[in-house]
Amino acid sequence: MNxxxxxxxxDGFSATGKSTFAKMVAKEFGFLYLDSxxxxxxxxxxxxxxGMIAEDGAIDEAALKAxxxxxxxxxxxxxxxxxxxxxxxxxxxxxxxxxxxxxxxxVSAIPFVRNYVDRKLRAFSEGGRxxxxxxxxxxxxxxxxxxxxxxxxxxxxxxxxRYDEMVEKGETPVFEDVVKNLAERDYIDSHRETSPLRQPExxxxxxxxxxxxxxxxxxxxxxxxxxxxxxEAPALSW
Numbered sequence: 001m002n003x004x005x006x007x008x009x010x011d012g013f014s015a016t017g018k019s020t021f022a023k024m025v026a027k028e029f030g031f032l033y034l035d036s037x038x039x040x041x042x043x044x045x046x047x048x049x050x051g052m053i054a055e056d057g058a059i060d061e062a063a064l065k066a067x068x069x070x071x072x073x074x075x076x077x078x079x080x081x082x083x084x085x086x087x088x089x090x091x092x093x094x095x096x097x098x099x100x101x102x103x104x105x106x107v108s109a110i111p112f113v114r115n116y117v118d119r120k121l122r123a124f125s126e127g128g129r130x131x132x133x134x135x136x137x138x139x140x141x142x143x144x145x146x147x148x149x150x151x152x153x154x155x156x157x158x159x160x161x162r163y164d165e166m167v168e169k170g171e172t173p174v175f176e177d178v179v180k181n182l183a184e185r186d187y188i189d190s191h192r193e194t195s196p197l198r199q200p201e202x203x204x205x206x207x208x209x210x211x212x213x214x215x216x217x218x219x220x221x222x223x224x225x226x227x228x229x230x231x232e233a234p235a236l237s238w
Contacts, residue, residue, distance in 0.1 A: 002232070003029045003030075003031075003228075003230070004146075005128040005129040006128060006129070006146035006147055007128055007129075007130050007131075007132070007142050007145040007146060007147075008022075008031065008130070008132070008146070008147045008148075009137035009138035009141070009142045009145035009148045009149070009200075010022050010131065010134075010137065010149045010151065011133070011134060011135055011137050011148070011150050011151070011197070011199070011203070012133075012135075012150050013151070013152055013153070013182075013186055014189070015159065015161050016152055016153045016158060016208065017151065017208060017216075018037075018151050019035055019037065019133055020213065021151065021206075021208075021213075021216050021220075022132070023082070024213060024216070024217055024238060025217070025220055026131050027237075028217060028236065028237060028238065029224075030129070031129055031130060031131045032124075032125070033082050033131055033132075034075065034082070034124050034130060034132040035075075035082065035084070035133060035134075036117060036133065036135075036137060036141065037133065038075075038092075038095060039084070039117045039120060040104050040107065040113070041084075041096070041101075041104050043064075043068065043116070043117070044095070044100050044103050044104045044107040045086075045091055045094055046086060047059065047060075047064055047103075048099070048100065053107075057102075057103065059107060059110070061112075064107075068112060068116050069116060071086070072087045073085070073086055073120065074120075074124075076090075078090070093169075096169065098171065098173055098177070098178070098181065101181055101185070102181060104185075105184065105185045105188035105189055109188060109189075109192035109193070109194065110194075111194045114136075114140075114194050114195055118141050121141055125142075135197040139195065140195040143200075148200045148203035148204065149203060149206060150199045150200065150203040150204070150205050150206070151205075151206050152205065152208075153207060154209045155179075155182065155183070157209050159178050159182050160175075162178050163175050163178045166178070204223050213238055214238045221236065
């Protein structure tokens with residue numbers, strides 16, 4: 001299927017599978033995948049490693065502001081997988097820990113951090129044919145994106161997904177802690193002053209509580225065909 005060179009913006013709550021969905025669509029239709037959440041996690045990891053986040057969660061914003069514009073966060077394609085690097089160091093594993101998850105929402109709510117990430121993401125996506133997921137992609141980063149998707153799912157299902165993901169990586173999370181972390185992130189993301197999480201008015205909403213990955217891809221295919229008047233229906237690999 002000949003999908004036009006568009007930007008697809010995917011937003012939604014934590015643990016709705018935004019990244020998995022976006023990566024799947026990118027692979028199926030030949031798009032460049034960019035993970036905005038990874039960028040915020042990268043800034044958070046850097047802040048933690050450099051003593052800018054205290055034990056009580058307080059952030060030394062002055063120290064972070066002094067260096068954030070010089071952070072060399074960028075993506076590399078490693079064996080078909082998009083990985084985040086800080087300079088020459090791959091930090092893809094470190095940014096997915098619960099410790100980083102516990103601090104990423106407050107860090108991502110800081111206006112100058114959001115400005116830094118938005119600027120980097122826009123530079124990465126010059127030329128179009130990009131799919132990007134996050135929490136303000138369709139409202140702030142790419143308000144004119146040709147296709148917007150907003151993903152949601154039941155809170156308990158989201159918590160179980162995140163828990164299973166962490167266990168699969170060899171971590172030993174406490175399920176109640178994961179539930180609490182997601183609830184806190186939902187609140188912070190939805191109530192922050194700068195670019196809060198909200199559903200774009202022109203977004204297609206996907207509730208994937210009971211959907212398989214194949215069903216998500218079929219749903220996306222139908223949306224693309226309908227929106228852009230594409231009659232051709234390709235065989236899906238998933």
